[in-house]
Amino acid sequence: MSASTPLTTTDDSGDRGYRRRALVAAAVGYGLDGFDLLILSFALSGIIASFGLSDVEAGSLSTITLLGAVVGGIVFGALADRHGRVRVLTWTVLIFAVFTGLSALAQGYWDLAAYRFIAGIGIGGEFGIGMALAAEAVRADQRARATSWVGVGFQLGVFAAAVVSAPVIALWGWRALFVIGLVPAVFAFVIRRGVEEPETFIRARKHEETEAEVARGNLEKDGVPTSFGAKIAALFKDRDTVKITLALTILTSVQNFGYFGIITWLPNYLSEQMDLGVTKGSLWTAVTVMGMLAGILIFGQVADRLGRRPAFWIFQAGAIVTILAYSQFTDPSALLAGGFFMGAFANGMLGGHGALLAELYPTAIRATAQNVIFNIGRAVGGLAPVVIALLSGHLGFGFALALLPIIYLIQFLAMFLIPERRGHRLD
Numbered sequence: 529m530s531a532s533t534p535l536t537t538t539d540d541s542g543d544r545g546y547r548r549r550a551l552v553a554a555a556v557g558y559g560l561d562g563f564d565l566l567i568l569s570f571a572l573s574g575i576i577a578s579f580g581l582s583d584v585e586a587g588s589l590s591t592i593t594l595l596g597a598v599v600g601g602i603v604f605g606a607l608a609d610r611h612g613r614v615r616v617l618t619w620t621v622l623i624f625a626v627f628t629g630l631s632a633l634a635q636g637y638w639d640l641a642a643y644r645f646i647a648g649i650g651i652g653g654e655f656g657i658g659m660a661l662a663a664e665a666v667r668a669d670q671r672a673r674a675t676s677w678v679g680v681g682f683q684l685g686v687f688a689a690a691v692v693s694a695p696v697i698a699l700w701g702w703r704a705l706f707v708i709g710l711v712p713a714v715f716a717f718v719i720r721r722g723v724e725e726p727e728t729f730i731r732a733r734k735h736e737e738t739e740a741e742v743a744r745g746n747l748e749k750d751g752v753p754t755s756f757g758a759k760i761a762a763l764f765k766d767r768d769t770v771k772i773t774l775a776l777t778i779l780t781s782v783q784n785f786g787y788f789g790i791i792t793w794l795p796n797y798l799s800e801q802m803d804l805g806v807t808k809g810s811l812w813t814a815v816t817v818m819g820m821l822a823g824i825l826i827f828g829q830v831a832d833r834l835g836r837r838p839a840f841w842i843f844q845a846g847a848i849v850t851i852l853a854y855s856q857f858t859d860p861s862a863l864l865a866g867g868f869f870m871g872a873f874a875n876g877m878l879g880g881h882g883a884l885l886a887e888l889y890p891t892a893i894r895a896t897a898q899n900v901i902f903n904i905g906r907a908v909g910g911l912a913p914v915v916i917a918l919l920s921g922h923l924g925f926g927f928a929l930a931l932l933p934i935i936y937l938i939q940f941l942a943m944f945l946i947p948e949r950r951g952h953r954l955d
Contacts (some may be wrong), residue, residue: 546724551664551674553680553723555656557617560712561654562685563694564647568593569707569792570693575700578579579637583921587913590792592641594784594910596648601903605655605758612662612725615651616895621712624650628709638692647709656898659882664728664891669832669950671886672839676724676828676879683821683875686791690814728954759896763889772888773901775945779840780881780902782939784909786847786874786932792814792913794867797925804860812864819868823876831880835950836887837943839880844940846873849934855930872935874936887949894954 572586602622608616619690636641658678666674672917689705696704763773795813798804804812823843831839847899857863881902890896 544666547665547674549723550661551677553617553821554662554678555684557621557681558654558658558678559683559688560679561651561687562619562623562682563689564624564685564709564712565590565593565653566686566689566791567709568644570689570795571702571705572722572792574697575640577605579640580953581637583917584914585637587792587917589641590643590788590912590913593644593648593651594788594906596645597652597910598903598907600649600652601656601758601906602652602896603649605656605899606759608653608657608660608899609852609891609893609930610761612659613664614723614725614893617657617661620650620653620657622650623647623714624654624708624933628706628712630706631709632703632706648708652903653899654738655882655902656885656895656900659898660886660895661723663882663886663894664954668953671952672706672831672836672880672883673828673883675826675886676831678882679824679879680821682878683817687814687817687821690810690817694810699765700876759893760900763894763897763900766767771945772947773897775942776881776888777904778942779832779877779884779939779946781903781908782905782935783875783877783881784902784905785912785935786851786909787878787911787912788909789912789916789932790851790870790874790929793916793920793925797920798863808860812860815863815864816867819871820875820878822868823872823874824879827876828879831883832950835948836880836884837946837948840877840943841877841940843873844936844943847936850874851932851936852930856927884946886954887952888947 539584546883553905568590574580574587576583576586576588598624601617604616607619624647627643627650631640631643631647634643656682659675662678663671693705696708728744762769764770784874791813794816795810798808799813827839830842847870850866850873854863854866854870857866882898885898886894887902919931
């Protein structure tokens with residue numbers, strides 16, 4: 529599947545002011561996603577105490593949220609390709625904000641699980657729509673940096689959650705964290721008023737509408753998918769595309785499994801098993817998140833200068849080494865420094881997925897591809913909190929963490945199936 533044309537630095541990306549607004553909207557939207565997901569991690573101890581849950585049941589709340597994200601990713605990705613990136617991004621923010629707020633009213637496991645699932649549906653649209661918006665708004669030679677900034681937005685949201693969670697819980701309890709989750713509803717209206725659709729999308733949509741009378745079935749005469757089923761089918765339309773879709777699914781699955789496996793239980797591990805306490809555990813987790821943030825920024829620079837494949841290979845090798853090392857640390861100082869580097873390599877690749885997916889699929893299905901593939905990865909990643917809980921219960925968190933490098937080796941091999949499209953103009 530050709531989603532880009534030869535090297536150029538002049539995409540139809542609008543003026544600089546528009547590019548900034550589009551990037552801020554995409555980054556803040558994804559940042560709210562990160563904030564929501566991590567406050568659940570910090571609330572788990574209180575939820576366990578309030579409802580008498582086991583660690584596996586508590587971990588399943590993260591899994592349920594991410595399963596909802598798969599549903600939302602598929603639905604909202606297709607809607608964004610049809611109705612616009614900005615409009616549908618607004619819808620997704622409203623959904624997850626409202627149901628995050630309702631989580632504060634939960635009276636037991638099942639109603640909380642229902643709220644988390646529906647909030648996950650809203651969360652599922654954030655990644656793909658924001659990444660598509662960012663990729664379409666900037667010049668080709670800055671695409672990886674742009675999508676990395678969207679990833680930075682996610683980490684800033686996670687960082688904010690790591691900083692505010694402990695004092696909020698200390699003052700008002702775990703339910704107050706979910707009340708804060710209502711704030712993004714305000715931001716949804718700011719997005720809709722301040723950002724227009726990218727020119728790349730508008731041009732592709734006009735072409736689709738012009739050709740719509742040619743065929744009302746799945747595909748138009750020039751192969752542009754129009755129906756929901758056709759957009760999904762286009763991800764598997766030929767052998768080369770199937771290989772790319774499979775490889776990207778492996779990449780996003782490993783990314784999410786590693787991330788959620790680490791971040792869901794890290795605060796609990798540091799505060800209880802490493803005897804750091806809630807406050808220090810939060811601070812140590814915040815340093816790991818700062819490493820993730822720095823890694824994303826560095827990855828964008830490396831990917832735009834050296835290429836996508838070299839950047840991924842460097843960071844995958846780094847993830848293998850640093851996770852193995854961290855799993856052996858017991859000294860607080862080593863955990864602090866090691867957490868920074870582990871976070872940088874394990875999650876630095878996040879922004880790169882947005883650039884890869886944008887370059888490998890055309891505009892007509894770009895948001896669909898972003899959301900479907902990334903959220904399948906999130907569904908696989910959603911198993912990590914439960915898997916880590918099961919392994920930790922028998923073997924300890926350190927041993928469970930030491931097994932993670934195996935999946936990064938699989939990701940390393942999958943990169944051989946992905947073509948290099950650095951700097952190509954989007955179709």
